[in-house]
Amino acid sequence: MKEYGLSNKKLFSLSRKTLEKRISSYYHKTNDGTATLEMLITLQVRQELCKADFSYVLRSLVQRIFLKTRSTAAMRRYYLYFIDYFGKEDWQLLSVKLFPAQTFISEKLEHLYSQVIGKPLTSIAES
Template sequence: MSEQPFTPYQIFNLKLETIEQRVMDFYEESRDGTTTIKLLIALRVRYQLGAEEFALVLKDLVKYLFTRTKATRTMKHFFFYFRDYFETSEWKQLNLRLFPVRNFIEKAKSIVLSPFAKFFPLEVSTT
């Protein structure tokens, strides 16, 4: 297991400007997208715990990682935590980019099931 670049104390106590600069420096030096995504998730936790200034921390870096780098397992795992960083159209494109097989299966199911929809409606009864 690789050594973490920041201690929990640093992640949860440094000022916004300081942590942003250090995370950017870490990524520029290491080009380790997986660890950077994990650090960004920790900063999302800090935001959820009440640090409002961390709402869209390092938005440009997040967009760069998800749109311009190779998709990794970590990216796919934490993708949905970054929903508010993207516009609707960007989100749809990223979803297609990161999960092409899932989208293909959903599209194929809808095409195959559409002729049968008039005979077997998929309605949920409320009784």
């Protein structure tokens, strides 16, 4: 991982409050969502390795990056690490935003299934 103003050593040694301030200020200075997401994933790794609580670090910032900014390849790559940061409705919106082609195709397949397979099977079962 590249260093984005915070070295790996600092990411694994500073307190949660300090890291929240630094990561938040870094994002507001640079608007670099990719780097911010990478740092937050590093904190998720730290949580798994240590006893310190780093769950839902900067939840509102993560939601803003994913829901309010333009979709990027990094967002599509990292979105699964942040499932718990979103409610069910926001998660569906995010999936549609990040993967519009898949959403379109799945809707068409469901429609096709209901017309070609669903209705004929229903009429056979009723007779």
